[in-house]
Amino acid sequence: MSVTTPATRGPGLLHALSAFRMPRFGKRATFLTVAVVAGILVLPPLALMVWTSFTPGGTIDESGSFGFSAYGDLFASENFRKIAGDTAIFTVCASLLALVLGGAMAFFVARTNMKGKGFVYGCVFLNFAIPGMIEATGWIILLGKGAGVMRPPIEAVLGWAPVAQSMLGLVVIQALSWAPMVFLLLVGPFRAMDASLEESALTSGASRFTVLRKISAPMMAPSILAVLILVVVRAVQAFEMPLFLGSSAGIRTFTTEIYSSLRKSFIPDYATASAFGTMLVVLLSFGLYLYHRATRLSSKFTTVSGKAFRAREIDLGPWRYLAGVFAAGAFVLTLAPVLAMILTSFWPRLGRGDGLGDFTWHNYSEVAGYRNIWTGIKNSVLVGAGAATVATLLCLVATFIIVRSKVKGRQSLDHLLSVPIVIPGTVLGLAFLILYLRVPLPIYGSLWLIMLAFIAHYSPYAMRYVQPALVQISPDIDDASRVAGAGEVTVFRKILLPLVMPAVIGSWLYVFFHAVRDVSIASMLYTAATPVVATQLLDMWKDGTAGALAAYGSMLSVASIAMGGLAFWLAKRLGFSL
Incomplete structure (x- = not known):
């Protein structure tokens, strides 16, 4: 098996990393250390949240009497039926529409000669x-009730x-926000289909219809079903869009209700919020079980072939230009909210009369004088960098143990680090809040607590990046290195x-x-002394400072796009292909 090594550019980075010396622990000791760290991150907060849901009436320092009254009150309330109904409608409709949009994008990019494929990747x-x-704020500016700048011209037509x-x-x-994710998950399976069948x-x-119904659809069914289940899980976990767009319209979902139940009263009802959280974890665990079942079904639709093949593109003829127009339209729809926010930040009266109105820097001056604005930016960078570094290193070591060792029980490490994938951000934030309000560790109200929650929440995703890369490297390379006298640590480094x-x-x-932009966890754990960028945007929205919100959002959007582009350019310069 041949392995392509990174290009020789950027040897300084690789030399510095490879020169780093890991502690000389045995594989068993390393496994136990990683398992303990992962267990402490995930299990105690979740267990205490479940316990709190069964012990209502307690205080921060001690639990109440054991009982099921929190669940009884929850299911008996009329609000619960309203919340469950809104969550179900939103989940089903948004998931199906995202699947249709993202699946169509994946099919046309992978299987046809459509024009404008670059627009689709730009959307991603x-x-x-x-x-x-x-x-969400950009769409409110465009199509908001009463003040949407695009509503009058659309209504006129x-x-x-x-x-x-x-x-x-x-x-x-x-659905428009999730369609790029669906595209990424389905474009690979579409490309892997053997077009010769x-x-x-x-x-x-x-x-063509018979081929689609009897050949193409059955071959793609497991992948499509798996993606649909995953999108449904993400829909139940959704927080930002339902909060910003749904709350003012009276739409209530499980995640927004957990946040609201802790914010609407001076004495938070932790038992009811914990009951909501526990119910969501059980529901999403079942969804993840169905997802794994669906992915295992793919073996029943395997293409058996002894030779290599390449999926042939379908010639759309003159329709390929129309497909390109739709791709360009999708790109415009993705970019439109940001452009609307940028224009509104400079021309606040945009859409409220003739022309743009007066140009002003006032909104940006307001942002510069906003309380703790620079502290929030600094905190976000620190928390994001710390969470990214620890989560990546933890999953890198865990992956090495799972893939390259024969330690008994190593697969349990993968399962343990995957637990947070079924926990919505608001639920995980609630679990960490309850735990560190009660345990005698002085990290409540500090950035350390937010960072720990981010590490736990994003470790499953970091694992999905690192593990496939290590699996694709042949173990023969390790064996050859050991024959040459290299030790385990040297092979790794x-x-x-x-x-x-x-x-x-x-x-x-x-x-x-994702840690810098995440509001679901940060909104549950931040205090006045520990603001981050996401919570500052949330505070501006709650305070009704639309001008400052537009200006701050514009700055963050431009900075995020620039940093993302810089990161990919730098990786390419160093010889890495991300």
Whole structure:
């Protein structure tokens, strides 16, 4: 098996990393250390949250009497039926629409000769670079109730205009936000399909519809089903869009209700919030079980072939230009909220009269004087960098143990680090809040608590970056190095680490950008002394300072896009392909 090593450019970085000396622990001791760290991160907060849901009436220092009254009150309330109904409608509709949009994008990019494929990848990049809160605020500027700048012209043409703060607006905007994720998950399976089966059926006289129904659809069914289940899980976990777009329209979901139940009264009801959280974890665990079942079904639809193949592109003829127009439209829809926010930050009266109105820097001056603004930016960078570094290193060592060792019970480490993937951010934040309010560790109200929660939350995703890269490296390389006299630590530092470095960098960037933009966890754990960028945006939204919110959101959007582009350019200069 051949392995492509990174280019020789950037030897300083690789030399510095490979020169780092790990402690000389045995594999068993390393396994136990990582297992203990992962267990402390995940299990105590979750266990105490479940216990709190069964002990209502307690205080911060001690639990109440054991009972099921929190669940009884929850299920018996009329609010619960309203919340469950809104969550179900939003989840089903947004998931199906995202699957259709993202699946269509993946099919046309992977299987046809459509024009404008670069626009689709531009949508993906912008989707990951722009925080959800900024996207939601931009859509409010465009299609907001009463003040949306695009509603009057749309209504003049169609006689009706959509409203962002409605169930329809929430579903469509959330689906547009998730479509790039669906695209990334399905474009690979579409490219891996053996087109010779379809061509053989067409040669035999089958129609295109028959081929799609009897060959293409069954082959793609496991992948599509798995992606649908994963998107449903993400929909139940959604927080930013339902909070920003749904709350003003009376739409209540489980995640926003957990946040609201702790913020609406001076004495928070931790038992009810914990009951909500426990119920969500059980529900999403079942969803993840269905996801694993769906991915295992893919073995029943494997293409058996003894020769290599390449999926052939379908010639769309003149329709390929129309497909390119739709791709460009998707790119414009992705970019539109950010452009609207930038324009509004400079021209506050945009859409409220003729022309743009007066140009002003006032909103940016207001941001510069906003309370603790620079402290929030500094805190976000520190928390994001710390969480990204620790999560990536933890998962790198864990992956090495799982893939390259024969330690008994090593697979349990993978399961343990994967537990947070079914826990919504608000639920995990609640669990950490309850735990560190009660344990005698002085980290409540500090950045350390937010960082620990981010490490726990994003470790499963860091693992998904690093593990496939290490699995693809043949163990023969390790064996050859040991025959030459290299020890385990030397093999890891000087051979495996340089080979998986692109995945390590990708993991770090993913965790960093998502930790900086994450509001679901930070909103549950921050205090006045520990603001971060996400909570400052949330505070501006709650305070009604629309001008400062537009200016701050514009600055963060431009900075996120620039930093993302710089990171990919720098990785390419160093010889890494992310």
